[in-house]
């Protein structure tokens with residue numbers, strides 16, 4: 019079952035085949051499991067199980083799924099770190115596992131949980147090493163570095179050893195490192211994991227600008243649906259190594275009938291908020307799911323805008339503060355299964 023949302027972009031390439039193309043790609047790991055003191059048995063793990071998709075040049079695509087779904091394995095195959103067990107895979111016409119070095123000049127990779135920077139060196143020295151490794155022409159290197167330093171706010175950090183950077187500072191440093199050689203494709207594995215709100219906003223804005231100005235193709239894995247909402251025109255859901263959905267985020271929310279949560283703080287404790295609203299399919303579109311003193315939690319359809327709801331509450335209740343909580347990816351996917359025909 020691969021669902022495509024109505025009207026969702028489906029990745030037609032600039033050329034007929036797309037810029038990134040996967041046809042029935044598989045990755046099977048052989049693992050040994052101890053079954054006794056001297057005994058072990060071999061087992062196969064199908065991390066990626068026949069995935070096919072196309073991504074056009076300049077698309078920003080979210081690649082999401084629960085833990086162990088096969089996201090990192092796919093990205094590792096796309097960079098050439100892992101060789102597929104079956105199927106066909108091309109990035110910019112290159113077979114990654116056969117021509118890893120040639121591909122390296124055309125792609126950038128950021129793994130949120132690891133750094134590609136030299137731990138004991140100041141950021142600037144890591145960048146100098148990359149300048150030489152990728153043989154980046156001097157002028158282009160300087161232009162790219164200046165741009166990243168400005169937009170990612172790295173000016174004060176260039177002389178600081180990487181080990182002394184905070185997670186958010188290091189992540190910004192890693193993103194700059196991945197872009198110094200002007201890659202056409204950027205793979206980001208959990209780029210906002212563990213970042214504070216300000217760093218998240220900076221990273222997202224930078225990626226938006228990068229895509230708009232340079233047309234960089236971006237494939238992004240994340241557990242944060244806000245990353246997807248703000249950056250991706252298209253989302254693919256993978257589970258147990260299979261592609262379960264390919265389309266827009268709004269379409270995914272519709273398929274999963276997912277709900278967002280509006281948390282409102284009122285001036286004082288009041289009975290559950292009641293809004294005069296039409297029911298949809300006999301189900302009220304907004305429901306109070308919890309009341310704790312002056313705080314109330316209201317669930318509403320995730321595909322709907324929160325703004326009119328907030329306006330209606332503000333007009334009828336003494337509102338002090340509010341926040342919107344996104345549904346988590348695991349919940350959306352679980353509901354997608356439940357609603358499967």
Ligand SMILES: Nc1ncnc2c1ncn2[C@@H]1O[C@H](COP(=O)(O)OP(=O)(O)OP(=O)(O)O)[C@@H](O)[C@H]1O
Nearest residue numbers: 047049063065083084085086087088089090091092
């Ligand atoms: N080198 C390996 N050897 C054996 N099994 C592996 C290896 N790498 C990954 N796997 C298994 O393949 C499956 C997919 O793993 P993968 O890391 O691709 O998932 P993921 O979607 O990136 O998960 P997460 O969100 O937790 O990072 C898991 O069952 C994992 O245990």
